[in-house]
Amino acid sequence: MAVPVSRYPTFSHGVHPPESKDDTRGLPIRQFPFAPSLVIPLAQHIGKPSVPVVREGQEVARGQLLAEADGFVSVPQHSPASGVVRRIGLVPSIAGKMVTGIYIEPFPGSSQEVAEGERCDLDTATPDEIIAAIQSAGVVGLGGAAFPTHVKLRAPEGKHIDTLILNGIECEPYLTTDHRVMLEQTADVHVGIRYLLKATGAERAIIGIEANKLDAAEALEAAIPEDLPVTVGVVQVKYPQGAEKMLITALLGSEVPSGGLPADVGAVVVNVATAAEIGRLLPHGRGIQERVVTLTGPAVRRKGNYRIPIGTPLRFALEHVEASEDVSRVFLGGPMMGQALSSLDIPITKGTSGFVAFTERETGRQPPEYPCIRCAYCVDACPIHLNPSQLGLLAKIGDYERMADELHLMDCFECGSCSYVCPSHIPLVQRFRLAKSVVRERRAAE
Amino acid sequence: MSGKTLDIDTSPHIASGASVDAIMRNVVYALLPVCAFSVYVFGLTALVTLVAATVACVATEHLLSRARRSTVGDWSVVVTGLLYGLTLPPGLPVWMTVLGGIVGVGVGKFLFGGLGYNAFNPALVGRAFLQAAFPVSMTTWYPPLGAERFTALPSSSLTFPFATPTYDAFSGATPLAAMKFDGNATATVDLLLGLTGGSVGETSSLLIVLGGLYLIARNMMNWRIPAAILSTVYVLSAVLHWLAPESYPGPLFMLFAGSLMLGAVFMATDMVASPMTSAGCWLYGVLIGALVVVIRLWGGLPEGVMYAILFANAVSPHIDGLIQPRVYGTAGRGGT
Numbered sequence: 147m148a149v150p151v152s153r154y155p156t157f158s159h160g161v162h163p164p165e166s167k168d169d170t171r172g173l174p175i176r177q178f179p180f181a182p183s184l185v186i187p188l189a190q191h192i193g194k195p196s197v198p199v200v201r202e203g204q205e206v207a208r209g210q211l212l213a214e215a216d217g218f219v220s221v222p223q224h225s226p227a228s229g230v231v232r233r234i235g236l237v238p239s240i241a242g243k244m245v246t247g248i249y250i251e252p253f254p255g256s257s258q259e260v261a262e263g264e265r266c267d268l269d270t271a272t273p274d275e276i277i278a279a280i281q282s283a284g285v286v287g288l289g290g291a292a293f294p295t296h297v298k299l300r301a302p303e304g305k306h307i308d309t310l311i312l313n314g315i316e317c318e319p320y321l322t323t324d325h326r327v328m329l330e331q332t333a334d335v336h337v338g339i340r341y342l343l344k345a346t347g348a349e350r351a352i353i354g355i356e357a358n359k360l361d362a363a364e365a366l367e368a369a370i371p372e373d374l375p376v377t378v379g380v381v382q383v384k385y386p387q388g389a390e391k392m393l394i395t396a397l398l399g400s401e402v403p404s405g406g407l408p409a410d411v412g413a414v415v416v417n418v419a420t421a422a423e424i425g426r427l428l429p430h431g432r433g434i435q436e437r438v439v440t441l442t443g444p445a446v447r448r449k450g451n452y453r454i455p456i457g458t459p460l461r462f463a464l465e466h467v468e469a470s471e472d473v474s475r476v477f478l479g480g481p482m483m484g485q486a487l488s489s490l491d492i493p494i495t496k497g498t499s500g501f502v503a504f505t506e507r508e509t510g511r512q513p514p515e516y517p518c519i520r521c522a523y524c525v526d527a528c529p530i531h532l533n534p535s536q537l538g539l540l541a542k543i544g545d546y547e548r549m550a551d552e553l554h555l556m557d558c559f560e561c562g563s564c565s566y567v568c569p570s571h572i573p574l575v576q577r578f579r580l581a582k583s584v585v586r587e588r589r590a591a592e
Numbered sequence: 593m594s595g596k597t598l599d600i601d602t603s604p605h606i607a608s609g610a611s612v613d614a615i616m617r618n619v620v621y622a623l624l625p626v627c628a629f630s631v632y633v634f635g636l637t638a639l640v641t642l643v644a645a646t647v648a649c650v651a652t653e654h655l656l657s658r659a660r661r662s663t664v665g666d667w668s669v670v671v672t673g674l675l676y677g678l679t680l681p682p683g684l685p686v687w688m689t690v691l692g693g694i695v696g697v698g699v700g701k702f703l704f705g706g707l708g709y710n711a712f713n714p715a716l717v718g719r720a721f722l723q724a725a726f727p728v729s730m731t732t733w734y735p736p737l738g739a740e741r742f743t744a745l746p747s748s749s750l751t752f753p754f755a756t757p758t759y760d761a762f763s764g765a766t767p768l769a770a771m772k773f774d775g776n777a778t779a780t781v782d783l784l785l786g787l788t789g790g791s792v793g794e795t796s797s798l799l800i801v802l803g804g805l806y807l808i809a810r811n812m813m814n815w816r817i818p819a820a821i822l823s824t825v826y827v828l829s830a831v832l833h834w835l836a837p838e839s840y841p842g843p844l845f846m847l848f849a850g851s852l853m854l855g856a857v858f859m860a861t862d863m864v865a866s867p868m869t870s871a872g873c874w875l876y877g878v879l880i881g882a883l884v885v886v887i888r889l890w891g892g893l894p895e896g897v898m899y900a901i902l903f904a905n906a907v908s909p910h911i912d913g914l915i916q917p918r919v920y921g922t923a924g925r926g927g928t
Contacts, residue, residue, distance in 0.1 A: 483604070
């Protein structure tokens with residue numbers, strides 16, 4: 147597919163969905179009020195769920211530990227408000243099933259005052275102490291993956307991390323949280339980078355930003371302290387530029403080996419808002435109690451970027467921003483990789499970067515599916531250079547083994563570019579998702 | 593927002609808006625100027641041929657796909673019909689036109705499984721059938737720019753089905769035949785503008801190129817295929833002409849004569865029957881270009897575009913098997 151010539155680096159292939167960011171990119175982050183009841187799932191991250199350390203009826207302060215990490219690949223939860231633990235039981239989750247969580251009832255007039263814990267002093271802390279502090283702060287990837295950040299900061303045995311990459315790409319349409327954080331929390335970002343550089347032992351840091359956020363690039367560049375080895379790397383506007391591998395290729399020119407980790411090419415990638423959060427929390431020994439969320443879409447009247455307490459029910463959030471009564475579709479995250487929600491009762495969690503809400507008026511009819519005409523649009527779109535057309539034909543007949551063994555199915559990271567461009571409207575990535583989970587199950591069973 | 597249900601689906605929730613019917617419709621738009629110019633050059637008989645070819649193809653598709661759901665709506669058969677009509681000689685009896693259309697869509701497309709599964713370009717299958725069945729009619733050429741072309745049909749057009757057509761006032765040869773058998777070259781400017789004898793659509797190279805550029809600009813045609821075909825023909829014939837100017841025609845003549853332009857731009861680029869990768873498309877185009885030169889200069893026929901493309905169509909899946917993109921983060925290629 148034709149790509150506009152640009153002086154900025156990028157990866158090969160990819161697509162250009164409409165950005166749809168104009169409604170919120172210029173709106174400063176605003177503080178959200180407390181909902182009458184906050185819902186804190188114990189598993190807001192990839193890994194083992196946290197273990198409650200409070201009991202029902204207990205009073206908690208804002209920032210107090212609610213649940214502690216269970217092992218290394220796990221993070222604790224902190225109370226987003228001063229209030230009472232009403233109940234520890236089942237809470238609705240994004241996936242649809244009920245999971246264990248904690249209900250907090252904030253005190254009326256609960257202030258934004260936060261309890262402070264043990265500070266992590268940048269000058270005296272060892273890398274291991276910083277990594278432990280990041281875990282204690284409950285930090286996970288705020289870009290949406292919600293993978294515990296501290297886990298990837300320690301280079302695997304025999305590997306050395308020389309470059310820390312800050313991911314400020316935000317290539318999903320509609321979302322503008324990272325953009326605003328970069329503009330408004332430049333100091334936090336650079337403090338976070340200091341912690342991360344020391345924790346990983348990396349010699350330098352690069353902040354990757356798409357060319358549609360040049361104001362953020364300038365702000366961050368201007369604020370770089372003299373002694374900090376940080377550069378800002380502006381890259382082309384293209385989806386999925388924000389994918390870890392694509393960003394590494396654009397900035398470093400190297401490819402992460404199939405099945406490998408960024409550490410294999412000496413890099414570690416951390417979301418820029420995650421770095422800002424580390425810079426905000428660690429000097430005070432605090433844990434995550436809130437995050438920036440973009441609430442937007444045609445169904446939302448007061449669109450914007452809001453700092454929302456973790457656990458705020460989506461229904462409360464949408465009412466607060468005066469969402470239309472006839473909202474019919476809500477995506478968690480952007481429209482390319484985000485999830486369509488089946489219920490408004492789910493809470494905002496650490497991995498929630500935004501909600502895009504639509505009414506029935508904007509929801510088009512599903513166009514008819516045609517046979518594959520081998521136009522190769524998908525071949526030219528796939529950032530991993532797979533052959534989605536051929537994979538799609540194999541998926542249709544259920545030959546998942548061949549897809550995985552011969553056509554690199556497991557390298558697909560489900561960006562959805564193939565489905566986006568397909569003129570036959572074949573649900574390619576949807577079928578690959580299914581195929582991948584079947585292959586994973588079979589391999590686990592072996 | 594109260595108790596209402598939400599619609600769910602799996603991501604991506606947005607699409608680029610590209611669709612098969614839009615692509616096919618745009619190919620039709622790109623072909624319309626070519627068709628209009630043919631009607632100007634050959635008159636009523638070109639119009640009758642194009643209409644008969646398109647109606648025959650569309651009707652065949654409709655009847656054959658009716659069992660499940662008529663697939664006429666994807667517009668691909670309209671493209672096939674127009675392209676098929678453009679490859680026929682003007683003055684061809686209507687019943688032959690209809691028969692070839694039925695064979696092209698019935699055998700060339702539906703026997704293979706319909707849209708997306710046709711190994712060969714159905715329009716060329718129809719033409720190849722006629723070429724084999726009615727070699728005389730398929731090589732009898734109606735003269736261009738005849739004085740009465742808008743008022744009368746040639747006598748052959750309305751021949752009773754399965755009767756032998758009678759031809760009168762027909763010119764002897766196309767530029768390629770004149771070249772091959774008599775050694776007369778036609779002026780390149782006439783070829784470029786299309787004021788020469790030949791098939792309905794092998795007239796104006798200029799309009800064909802413009803149509804192709806339109807589709808390339810809309811990302812609905814892989815430009816590598818015509819680029820590879822045309823540059824291969826140019827280079828090969830330039831070398832041969834330089835070696836033996838008396839025996840071989842010049843490269844410009846080779847480019848603009850006959851159905852090369854129509855074939856390179858609109859026939860070889862059939863998405864279904866051409867390779868998927870860029871490298872594969874280059875190889876496929878070079879193969880067609882080389883075959884065209886070989887058949888034209890050393891074969892028994894004056895024109896070889898149709899057979900060159902059909903042959904390359906057959907090879908196309910093997911090119912895809914051979915050339916696959918290199919998967920990110922691996923040393924090897926994606927296919928096996």
